[in-house]
Amino acid sequence: MDRREQVAQVVAVLGLLWIVYVFGYYLFAPASESTPLVSPLLRLLGLR
């Protein structure tokens, strides 16, 4: 694996953390004014 690809691997792993963070905040963060994607479903399930 060349150096460029090693950097890409690191970026990919850090990127995954970012992606999970964004999803987590979007779906569940109490500070969010609205989480429209799933809020009705979560409400239906009693999770929000």
Place this chain on the structure above:
Amino acid sequence: MLLLNNIFDLLLLAALWLLAAANGLLLVRRLVVGLTALERLLFAAAVGLGGISLGVLLLGSLHLLNPTALLALIGLLFLLTLLTNSLVATLRDMWSVIRRLPILFSQPVTAGLAAAILLAAAATLVGAMAPPTDWDPLIYHLAFPKSYLRAGATLPILFDHRGMLPQAGEMLFTLALAFGRQTLAGLLHWSMGLASAAAVFALCRRHLRAGLRFSLLATAIFYTTPLVLMQSITANIDLNLVFYDTMAFSAFCLWVRPFANSAVQGWKVDGGLVLVGVLAGLAYGCKQTAIFSGAILALLIGWQVLVIERRGGGQAGRAVMGFVAVAGLLAVAWPLRAWLASGNPVWPWLYNVFGGAYWTASDASLQNNGFSVLYGMRYPSGTAFDAQGTAAGQNLLNSYLVWPWNATMYPARFNSVAKWAYGLGPLYLALLPVGGLLGLVRKVNLRSPLALVGLYAGLYLTAWLLFLAHMSRFFISALPELAILVAAAVYALMGRAWVESEQGSSKVKKQRSGRPAVLGLVVAGLVGLAVGLGAADEAFYVRAALPHALGQQTEAEYISTGSYAGPYAAIQWANANLPPTAKVLMGWGAHAYYLDRDYLYAEHVPGYVGRYANRPASDLRQRLRDLGISHIVIANPQEVARRGVFPSNFLADDGPYTTRIYPAAGVEGTWRIYVLK
């Protein structure tokens, strides 16, 4: 019976698209060759629907806007397609596309994506069939067509600041409403969303030479974006713009690589440029913001000839001027109409440059504040805002840096209407930065097709940031390209090449390295979650409209169950009780769509009626009499003082100038109806 009515509207929708595609084909097949059936259908339908819009406008300008003349127009177009054999060719294309649809379900991943798209389409179909209850359709998208039909002409509307905007979409609504097909009007906008999704798919297949899976992924990401789904169930015109912008960009992508792709051998280059111009011009007919996508295309055309092909400044100038001339020809009807009526081709915008009837510098300033470039560019909740809605400590730099986060997490701030608070979903913010970084690290070829998609999206967002109100629906036209970039980011993270050849393995870039399987699985899972939940959430959102779609509820029954019940009841009362010749002044926030009487809006262009707040009330009464007003409908009495039209004592239950006739005196009610004494 009601169900049959809804099914009939669906059939009419299909017939209209077929007729449009068959007519558009007459031009498209002269300009380009070598298209796939799907591309041909999409390009032809875009051209055909644009032509029908202009045809309706022409009839309206000639005071011939009646069902008979419209039917004659449709009949003429139908005859033309029969005589030229284009109807048969279009039917053949449609069959060719339909025949291939089962391929989408041939693999588990593509089947899942196709199912999400289908679910979203079905859910939005239910919502789109529901009687309209949203602000913009009720104030103007559907209300103005009704006005035109009442007058039998597309008379200038200067009592509303949206009255002289380009109205290609509204012309299609006019066609539907001329035959009493309100549901068809809603379906027209819904179908533009679906057509845009198909355009994304076709763009991936052709321009990126992408495989089925990538193309469907990008399509699903675009179509299940909450903002797109919410637009799909509202009779707006934003998705018309998305469709035309995407088709114009698709035509441009074909034009820049006329011989690079064997499938378009024989492409007539100049014809291709004409098609880009036609579509960009028709896009302007949908919405003025297309001026930015048009400018971007002009820039890219010049760049292509001058820098990429090195054909010299003269050639580049000719190409750009050719594009601008064709686009201008297709768009000119709208600014011409506005200029003739108001003296301003983009009335009432650019007041400082053009001036314009009934508008003032203070109106322009108020409007600019309302459409502030910092709209939505705010800090997270808990921050104090000043009167302009900007936060303490906010400056241009930090506002611009945080907007992608805020637009994703606090979408309500980027939209004026609660329903459109359904924003971008998490995929764009989550994937685009990662994909961009990976692209940088791996040194993606800047002349690759994907880079061109990125460049277009980037330029569009830059124009949005610099020149447009920062409502997320104003960059909805960049979502197709952004969705493609998200799909590319997913592929980069999944460790696969983002380009697959149409045939399969031969052109596939080799996987550069083994990516931990868990990473790919997590990304795939989250993308699937967003796409699936986007579709499922929409289905949940529209559940109240299902009985109406299934024909178990009438319009009145449906609306009476929702928040628009009160206003609807007031308007229906007016329809039943006001004399047929009544002319109504609609006060702050009252929408005219359901009213079957002639009307004016009071405050949207306050200069039209006039500002009487500090003048004797008797002057306003005289002015209203001069305008032929006999009744006044006020939606929000507490806001009646806004924009200075009404003197404070003008409206009263039984006053010297007006008498309240609905609801009965003593009964509270938001909407009130007065008779002018």
